[in-house]
Amino acid sequence: GEDVEQSLFLSVREGDSSVINCTYTDSSSTYLYWYKQEPGAGLQLLTYIFSNMDMKQDQRLTVLLNKKDKHLSLRIADTQTGDSAIYFCAENQAGTALIFGKGTTLSVSS
Amino acid sequence: DAGVIQSPRHEVTEMGQEVTLRCKPISGHNSLFWYRQTMMRGLELLIYFNNNVPIDDSGMPEDRFSAKMPNASFSTLKIQPSEPRDSAVYFCASSLTGETGYTFGSGTRLTVV
Numbered sequence: 754g755e756d757v758e759q760s761l762f763l764s765v766r767e768g769d770s771s772v773i774n775c776t777y778t779d780s781s782s783t784y785l786y787w788y789k790q791e792p793g794a795g796l797q798l799l800t801y802i803f804s805n806m807d808m809k810q811d812q813r814l815t816v817l818l819n820k821k822d823k824h825l826s827l828r829i830a831d832t833q834t835g836d837s838a839i840y841f842c843a844e845n846q847a848g849t850a851l852i853f854g855k856g857t858t859l860s861v862s863s
Numbered sequence: 864d865a866g867v868i869q870s871p872r873h874e875v876t877e878m879g880q881e882v883t884l885r886c887k888p889i890s891g892h893n894s895l896f897w898y899r900q901t902m903m904r905g906l907e908l909l910i911y912f913n914n915n916v917p918i919d920d921s922g923m924p925e926d927r928f929s930a931k932m933p934n935a936s937f938s939t940l941k942i943q944p945s946e947p948r949d950s951a952v953y954f955c956a957s958s959l960t961g962e963t964g965y966t967f968g969s970g971t972r973l974t975v976v
Contacts, residue, residue: 784963795867795954795967796906841906850896850919851965855905 757854759842764860771829773857775842778823782844785818786851787827790839799827799840829859837861867968869955875974881943884971887936888957896956896965897930897940906954912938913960945975 756778765771777785783804788796802809802816802825809816815828829836839856868887876882888895896911910920912932920930927946932938942949952972956965 786964793969795969796956796965797967798964801963848960850908850911852908853898853906 757842757844757852759840759854759857761855762858762860764862765832767832767834767861767863769832771827771832771836771859771861773827773829773840773842773859775825775827775854776823777825777842777844777852779844779846779852780823781846782823783846784844785816785825786841786843787814787816787825788841788843788853790841790856792838796841832859832861834861834863867955867957867966869953869968869971871971872969873972873974875976876945878946878975879944880975881941882945882949882973882975884940884953884955884973886938886940886955886968888938888955889966890936892957892959892966893935894958894960895932895938896958897938898954898956900952900954900970901950909940909953942973945973947975950974 759775786801787799789799790796800811800814802818813830817826839858841856842854843851845851870885894913897909899907909922910930911918915932930940952970954967954970956967958965
């Protein structure tokens with residue numbers, strides 16, 4: 754079945770850039786997403802990208818998609834302590850449920 | 864809109880007891896999803912409904928789990944009998960066909976002792 758893999762932890766210093774990586778196996782994926790989960794809260798949609806795009810930028814967030822390698826990344830510029838959270842990569846095809854990775858815990862130190 | 868509303872926020876129960884988790888999706892959304900989150904397995908899709916009809920329940924762990932959606936504004940996930948390995952955070956999410964992404968509730972943290 755479909756699988757989404759992420760590294761479990763990332764630690765950065767405040768002001769640096771963070772890059773969170775994800776690989777997926779389903780070549781039919783239509784949409785790829787990044788969600789953020791803060792402690793004790795549900796998941797919040799950060800951004801998404803269609804599979805026919807290579808890059809999407811939204812303020813401090815840059816998503817890069819390498820469809821050939823089935824690799825998705827999320828870059829957070831000027832990382833702040835408030836960005837500390839768990840970041841989930843997810844994918845689906847139109848009309849099917851999202852499949853999530855296990856999440857990457859981002860720790861930002863001042 | 865108040866978002867997706869789940870209740871209770873926390874539930875502690877004894878092994879063997881019945882547990883019912885509740886979810887109210889966003890008004891107008893026509894798809895509803897139940898996920899379970901654990902440290903070991905991450906976020907697992909349990910079941911999802913479209914227009915109140917169960918579409919995929921292949922993620923439901925076993926017959927002890929059941930889910931219903933009697934109308935567009937309410938869904939339940941029931942575990943009977945509960946076991947310690949059911950301890951997890953259970954999330955409900957909803958979406959509207961044609962829109963990308965889901966809106967998640969805050970989750971129910973279930974502890975079975």
